Amino acid sequence: MEVMFRSNSQQAIGAFVLGLGLLGAVDGIVFHQLLQWHSVVMHTDRHGQIESDGWFHLATTILLAWGAILLWHGGRDGFARLPVRQLIGLVLLGGGAFNIVEGLVNHHWLQIHHVKQGDPHELWYDVAFLVWGAVMVAIGLELCRKRFRQG
Known part of the structure; x- marks a missing residue:
């Protein structure tokens, strides 16, 4: 994992956090x-669903802002800029991490909602959500590794 962060680590963390917020x-x-x-919390009335979604959107907005600030700040003061391939790889790692954690915790462990709540095939939607997260992580890792093999 250290190989991925040879550039300014603040930029790398910012790209990862940006991926979390973006996904x-x-x-x-x-x-x-x-x-x-x-909605985030399905087992409540409509007001509760809207409120839980509002808190979720607030959290993702904070992650987006935090990631952007870390990226911007890490690119100042003469630090090397994060290569685009690594930036995209780290954003995909963050996005994939979001899907995997959110999918495992909310869909499978706590079961507060499913991707397509109430559908006869809701388990398959939940599994596809996890698989898509794993694909993003795999692509992100590969993009970060390729940068250093070639350079």
Whole structure:
């Protein structure tokens, strides 16, 4: 893992945090708002669902801002800029980590919601969500490794 962070570690952490926030925001926009498949907390009334989604969106917005600030700050004071391939790899690692943790905790362990709540195939949607997270992590790791093999 240390190999991935040869550039400024603040930038690397910022890219990872940005990925967490970005995938959280995409999850909230696509699954919560556009498709309306679920809310963060499904086992409550509509007001509770809207409120739980609001807290979720606030958290993802904070992660996005924090990641952007770390990236910006890490690129100052003469530090080497994070290579684009590594930036994308770290964002994918953060996004994949979001999917894996959110999927395991909320969908499987706590069962506070599922990707497509109430669907006869909801387990397969939950598994696909985890697989997509694992794919993002694998691609992210490969992008970070390639940078250092070639350079």
